[in-house]
Amino acid sequence: MITIKLFAAMAEEADEETIKLPWTEGMSTADVKRWLGERYPMLAPHIPSAMVAINQEFANIEEMLRDGDEVAFLPPVSGG
Numbered sequence: 001m002i003t004i005k006l007f008a009a010m011a012e013e014a015d016e017e018t019i020k021l022p023w024t025e026g027m028s029t030a031d032v033k034r035w036l037g038e039r040y041p042m043l044a045p046h047i048p049s050a051m052v053a054i055n056q057e058f059a060n061i062e063e064m065l066r067d068g069d070e071v072a073f074l075p076p077v078s079g080g
Helices: 008-014 029-039
Strands: 002-006 018-021 051-054 070-074
Touching (some): 002 008, 002 029, 018 029, 029 070
Antiparallel strands (some): 051 070
């Protein structure tokens, strides 16, 4: 099982902070992004610009996942 963590606007729009996704062999961060956009279409605009972290370490788009990993999506933050 993969645990997906959403923050800020992404969590608000999905009305969820934590989502569980069954893990499959060969799953990558790109697969999780694609699934998230299909399952939660309101998040699609945020996904391309969100930073991704695996087990609390920033990752790239094609990083492979293992069963039990936590994948966090951190949308850009702006302010003054």
